[in-house]
Amino acid sequence: MQSLIKKLPGFIVSLVIAIGSYYIAQLWLPMLGGATIALFVGIILGNTWLKQPGLAAGTKFSEKRLLEYSVMLLGATITFQSIQKIGWQGVVLTVLQMSLTIGFAIWLGRRLRFSEGTYLLMAGGNAVCGSSAIGAIAPVIDADNEDTGIAITMVNLMGTILMLALPVLGTLLWGHDNLARGILIGGTVQSVGQVVASATMINQGTVVTATLFKILRIICLVFVVTGFGYLHQKKQSQATDTKLSQQLLAKKSSLVPWYVLGFLIFCVINSLHLFPGQFGIICHFLSTWCEMTALAAIGLRLNLKTLFNQGKQLLFYAGGLVVFQVAAAILLITILF
Numbered sequence: 001m002q003s004l005i006k007k008l009p010g011f012i013v014s015l016v017i018a019i020g021s022y023y024i025a026q027l028w029l030p031m032l033g034g035a036t037i038a039l040f041v042g043i044i045l046g047n048t049w050l051k052q053p054g055l056a057a058g059t060k061f062s063e064k065r066l067l068e069y070s071v072m073l074l075g076a077t078i079t080f081q082s083i084q085k086i087g088w089q090g091v092v093l094t095v096l097q098m099s100l101t102i103g104f105a106i107w108l109g110r111r112l113r114f115s116e117g118t119y120l121l122m123a124g125g126n127a128v129c130g131s132s133a134i135g136a137i138a139p140v141i142d143a144d145n146e147d148t149g150i151a152i153t154m155v156n157l158m159g160t161i162l163m164l165a166l167p168v169l170g171t172l173l174w175g176h177d178n179l180a181r182g183i184l185i186g187g188t189v190q191s192v193g194q195v196v197a198s199a200t201m202i203n204q205g206t207v208v209t210a211t212l213f214k215i216l217r218i219i220c221l222v223f224v225v226t227g228f229g230y231l232h233q234k235k236q237s238q239a240t241d242t243k244l245s246q247q248l249l250a251k252k253s254s255l256v257p258w259y260v261l262g263f264l265i266f267c268v269i270n271s272l273h274l275f276p277g278q279f280g281i282i283c284h285f286l287s288t289w290c291e292m293t294a295l296a297a298i299g300l301r302l303n304l305k306t307l308f309n310q311g312k313q314l315l316f317y318a319g320g321l322v323v324f325q326v327a328a329a330i331l332l333i334t335i336l337f
Contacts, residue, residue, distance in 0.1 A: 003057075010058020010297065013050060017041050017296035018289065031163065031201075033193040035131065036156050038292045042299020043153065050300060062297035063145070067135030068259040070290035074132060074218065075266030076275060076283035082215045089336045090183070094216045097187050100328045101127040102224070105321050112317055116235065117147035120228050125155035126321055129218050130190035131295055136221060136260055140229035149302035150310070152295065154318040159190035162322060163198040171202070173330065178202070180333050182209025187217070187329050219267065225260050 021038035029037060083091060102123040109119025120141050125134040131152050138148045166189065170181035181202055189195045192214055199210035266283070269275060307314070 007058040007061045010055035010060070010300070011062050011293075012058070013055055014042070014059055014062045014293045014297040014300065017045065017300075018292035021292060021296065031197050032160065033191070033197060035191065035193060035288075035292045035295050036160060038296040039131075039153065039156055039299045042296040043302050043304065044299075046300035046302060047304045055300065059297040059300045060145070062294055063148070063301060064135075064139070066290040066294035066297070067132065068139075068257075070287045070294065071132050071136045071221070072259040072262035072266065073283040073287035073290065075263035076270050076280050077287065078215045078218060078267055079271040080219065080267065081271060082212050083219070086212050086216055090213060091216065093183065093332045093336050094187060094213060094220070096332055097325075097329055098127040098217065098220060098224075101321070101325050104324050104328075108317060108320060112313055114317065115147060116232065117141060117143035118151060120232070121147060121151035122155065122318070122321060124224050124228060125151055126158070126190060126325060127217070128221050128224055129192065129214070130155050130159055130194070131291060132191070132218075133221055133224065135294065136225050136257070136263075137228050139257060140225055141232040145301055146303070146306055149298050150307055150314070152298055153302060153307065154314060155190050156295075158318050158322045159194045162189050162326070163194040166198055166326070167201040169326075178205040179209055180337060182206040183213055183333050183337065184326075184329055186210035186213030187333075188325050189214075192218070222260055222264050225257070 018034065018038045021041055022034040024037050025032060025034040086094075105123035105126060106119055109122060114122075117138075121134045121137055121143055124137040125131070127133075134148060134151050134155065137143070143151075166185050167181070170184045173184075174180040182199060182205070185198045185206065186195055186209060189198055189210075192211075195210050195214045196207060199207040270280060
């Protein structure tokens, strides 16, 4: 009970920011979306008026648990039938695009001497589904709060830029080809909300294609989380300390965390059409609010001094990754479609 009372202030503040951000998005900034606004409002308030130790327990809970709940509930909103609609070319393109993005993110991150947590979170966030992917990967690779906050901030910032730029770029490259423009947006833009917002700037046909390709990337979340967990444990197991090796061995059973298993189970059940009619809508609603509240909490916990200390190098990393991601997508679309 005492632990719950300690968490309440930070949770309530995060929720209030999420609610305010939702209405700001609805009334004035629909293209940005409530989640992105909640993150940036949280950063501003957390580094000014709300920089208080009393909020720490609640914001830590909101950051960690609510993102995990959001990932699990996301599974009830998608089905494996989406793969059939995309076709083999779409599956090949998505797998290659994600693999190239992850490989480049890891390579560039190492060259720039970023921590393992930063470059794996940046790789997963850009390749899969933004904040949800980062939230799913962070516990598996033992990423600290600083790495998680920085990765989420940069991925959301780059996602916003892509959201606004890709409709223009796609039209310049392919004219009124909805298929190509939809693949470009759905195959590169980070969060689901940003994908829909970006494709909506073109037309409904582009929205459908972009959403299908985005769903396929989300389905791949299970494999990315498992793979990153394996990479992390393999690297850590090279340590000579016997006690550490025993701890790592004990952790091998948790390569796939509970919320990713929940995501997969929900996805399978939904694909078999076993859920009641309104269940998917309720899960989407809850997942959205969990994500918005979690991002508000992450913003409140993010130290801007740490972000500015990495400044130009971090922007170069995030920008270079996005440019590579878009260039790879254009090349693959040209070859396969």
